[in-house]
Amino acid sequence: MDAPFPSALHAAVLDWYDDHARDLPWRGVEATxxxxxxxxxxxxxxxxxxxxxxxxxxxxxxxxxxxxxxxxxxxxxxxxxxxxxxxxxxxxxxxxxxxxxxxxxxxxxxxxxxxxxxxxxxxxxxxxxxxxxGERHVVLDTNVRRVLTRVVSGAELPSPAVTRVERDVATSLLPVDPATAATWAVATMELGALVCTARQPSCDACPVAGLCAWRRAGFPAYDGPPRRGQAWAGTDRQCRGRIMALARETDGSVPLGRIEGAWPVAEQRQRCLAGLVADGLLVAIGSELDEVLAYALPS
DNA sequence: CATGCGTGGCA
DNA sequence: TTGCCAAGCAT
Structure with a gap:
């Protein structure tokens, strides 16, 4: 049957996108x-x-x-x-x-x-x-997931991983016509990026506020499993980032001494350097005695 | 399926 | 200030 919910939802989101889409360089007819x-x-x-x-x-x-x-x-x-x-x-x-x-x-x-x-x-x-x-595909990114979770499921935020039900919902809402489906995908993403944001959604400006299950339920707070934070200070990630920043800003190779100055903790520095080489982000520059003297971006 | 992986802006 | 978050992927 022709349920009013999907078509009203489609019309509202597509109309909104028509008026509010950002003019990004990878959009539009000239983009390859x-x-x-x-x-x-x-x-x-x-x-x-x-x-x-x-x-x-x-x-x-x-x-x-x-x-x-x-x-x-x-x-x-x-x-x-x-x-x-x-x-x-x-x-x-x-x-x-x-x-x-x-x-x-x-x-x-x-x-x-x-x-x-x-x-x-x-x-x-x-x-x-x-x-x-212009093909027809379910495009499930963090924006779309958040929009559909709120509008359809009535929760504030999606679960950490995509669920089967979530994908089924997205599939059922995908317009049949490929071109419309493609616009629907980018439009729901844009709505999540500009209006239905993670922290302070602009429900006053939302074209589907009247259809939103989360709003109707009184904006219940997220009650799922704890969301994974990302440690930073002192982590390998920070160490790797600092080494890569040196490599990017250096013309040629970075002497080992400069890397040691950038990250004094020897064991962690070595582990990160080995990881960066294994990843292919850096190459080791050695002497004839097979001793590493410097690191550089692969050339 | 949980984890590691950069970086910076913002509340 | 310190988390949290931003159009995920590979393992």
Missing amino acids: AWSVMVSEFMLQQTPVARVLPVHGTWLERWPTPTALAAEPTGEAVRMWGRLGYPRRALRLHAAAVAIAERHGGEVPASYDDLLALPGVGDYTASAIASFAF
Whole structure:
């Protein structure tokens, strides 16, 4: 039967998006699939405001996957700058190589081909197929999850991991027409990013406030399992970040002494350096006696 | 399935 | 100030 809830929800969200969508460089008719793909990698856990400038310089330098694939991985890591999680730069480079080798230099359109690329999981594959190619896919990112949890389920925040029920709900709400489904996906994401935010949602400006189960229930507070925080001070993550910052800002290799100055705790420093080398983010520069003297971005 | 993985802005 | 959070992925 033609339940009023979904269609009213669709109309409200799509109309809202029509009026309020941000004009982002990876949206719109002039954006290439590669531009969309680069944006999706950069936006994994990194806010739009910080992605914008790097995305621009990245595409200027590497307008195609083939252009990136021809460069050393270290150049990608350096250009990644301070977006964080630099392994994403490595994976984007590896994905570009795979696209050059397996797909004739063209970003593949199918979910399965995309999913097979390094650094591409369910979300990113769905997003690229949907936004760059207008295909019909459930796009379940943190924004969409939050919006649907509130509007449909009546809870403040989604569970730590995607549940079967959650995916079923998202699937049932996906418009049948591919183009509409793609717009629905980006529109629900945008609503979560701009209005239905995690901490202080702007329910007054929300186009679906009248349909929202969470609002109707009186905004009950989150009561699920404790959400995982991220320790920082003194962690390997901070240590690795500091070493990588040195490597990025240094032309050539970083002498061991400078790394020791940047992180005095010897055991942890060694562990992190070994990890960075194992990840492919750094290479060790040795003497003829096989003694490590410096570290550098891979060239 | 839980964990590790950067970085910075904001309340 | 100190958490919390931001278009996840790989293992």
